[in-house]
Amino acid sequence: MxxxxxxxxxxxxxxxxxxxxxxxxxxxxxxxxxxxxxxxxxxxxxxxxxxxxxxxxxxxxxxxxxxxxxxxxxxxxxxxxxxxxxxxxxxxxxxxxxxxxxxxxxxxxxxxxxxxxxxxxxxxxxxxxxxxxxxxxxxxxxxxxxxxxxxxxxxxxxxVGAGHFAKMVHNGIEYAIMQAYAEGWELLEKVDFVDNVREVFRSWQDGTVIRSWLLDLAVNALDEDEHLEKLRGYAEDSGEGRWTVQAAIDNAVPMPAVAAALFARFSSRQEDSPQMKMVAALRNQFGGHAVELERPEAGKTAKTAEKAG
Missing domain, CATH: 3.40.50.720 (NAD(P)-binding Rossmann-like Domain)
Structure with missing residues (x-):
């Protein structure tokens, strides 16, 4: 053959x-x-x-x-x-x-x-x-x-079209899951009586209902930069999130979680967002997407496609 x-x-x-x-x-x-x-x-x-x-x-x-x-x-x-x-x-x-x-x-x-x-x-x-x-x-x-x-x-x-439509919905769900992890991470970081947020995330990797590959990647990111201090809270959207929300509107399907996650990406461009540090770290972990690194000494940010570590 x-x-x-x-x-x-x-x-x-x-x-x-x-x-x-x-x-x-x-x-x-x-x-x-x-x-x-x-x-x-x-x-x-x-x-x-x-x-x-x-x-x-x-x-x-x-x-x-x-x-x-x-x-x-x-x-x-x-x-x-x-x-x-x-x-x-x-x-x-x-x-x-x-x-x-x-x-x-x-x-x-x-x-x-x-x-x-x-x-x-x-x-x-x-x-x-x-x-x-x-x-x-x-x-x-x-x-x-x-x-x-x-x-x-x-x-x-x-x-024809079903494959890309399914991938679009997949990415919309991905937006919402990453946003949920990011919000939980920020709340844990905010309070002064949780001493080890990274290990809390690590403890969720086995035996919990929220374990996932994205959670594993979040732990990887925290291992590389425990408080995500090297990242700027800025995350791009690749297009599929917008398309998913538009398709939901066109078909009268309620998608509040995906829509909120998309809008959170937009908010990250207005000011430095702690939640978006986690979203940016996750996108870099699974897709090698560029992240913006904090450079306090210069008062500027630098964009890199490398994993920040």
Whole structure:
């Protein structure tokens, strides 16, 4: 049987690790990135030429214009029977447009919500996908290589758009959980009779109903900076929180926890927020997202993608 091949566009924090995990599983990956030090080829044309037909190309670039541009270029380069997978954090409303564009040329389209952050190489990636059943079946060896070992971590969520919609809701829930941990942490830090907040968090890691991977990552962050004094209380929102709240409004679904967590992110941009120190630390732990470090001696902050420790 011929080796399974995949073209992978976008070799950043997640894309680069996905290429490594796929190769370890025996899948031939031809990667392209605008950064030539990461790329296996010099252009999208060369990437397509290196793949045997029918081709599968997985796009891992930022949502919005970057994804639109890449899919538009692929629509002219690929042939009928090929498949494009959008594994970025695209808004689900864009998926139907991309599917329609590619379908007109006989090219399949699958949207894949991917979760796992910088830990995906080691632990595997949770995959939520949308598209036609025959396309999902064709891609199954790739999904199997990327997902965690065991029965969980993959779902064919529905038709085109369902994968990104499911990932959007996942991220909205993530907002709310992180916010709850952050609020609890701030209250514990505030009172003078709790002497060891870090160890309180650590004690919750086993035997409690609120134990989770995010809690484990919170403890990691506190081990690196016990009172999060090196961080500024500022946290970005990546877009999915806003989209989740908007979808809730459009469908008359009450989501007060997710909405409040989103608005708390906005409040972090008005002044230094203790809660947002924890949210920023958690985002850095699971996704390698940039954090802003306090630099009291200069009266300024510095942004870094490194784990603050």
């Amino acid at each position: 011929a080796s399974i091949q995949l073209g992978l566009i976008g070799l950043g924090k997640m894309g680069g690790n996905m290429r490594e995990r796929l190769r370890k599983a025996g899948i031939t990956v031809v990667g392209y990135d605008r950064d030539p030090t990461r790329s296996d080829v010099d252009s999208l044309v060369e990437l397509v030429d290196r793949l045997e037909s029918p081709r599968t190309v997985w796009v891992m670039v930022p949502a919005g214009e970057a994804t639109h541009s890449v899919i538009d270029q692929l629509s002219a380069l690929l042939k009928p029977g090929d498949i494009v997978v959008d594994g970025g954090n695209s808004r689900w409303t864009d998926d139907e447009k991309h599917a329609k564009l590619l379908h007109a040329r006989g090219i399949g389209f699958v949207d894949a919500g991917v979760s796992g952050g910088v830990w995906g190489l080691q632990n595997g990636y949770a995959l939520m996908v949308g598209g036609d059943k025959e396309h999902i079946q064709w891609l199954e060896p790739i999904f199997d290589a990327l997902k965690p070992e065991g029965p969980y971590g993959f779902v064919h969520a529905g038709r």
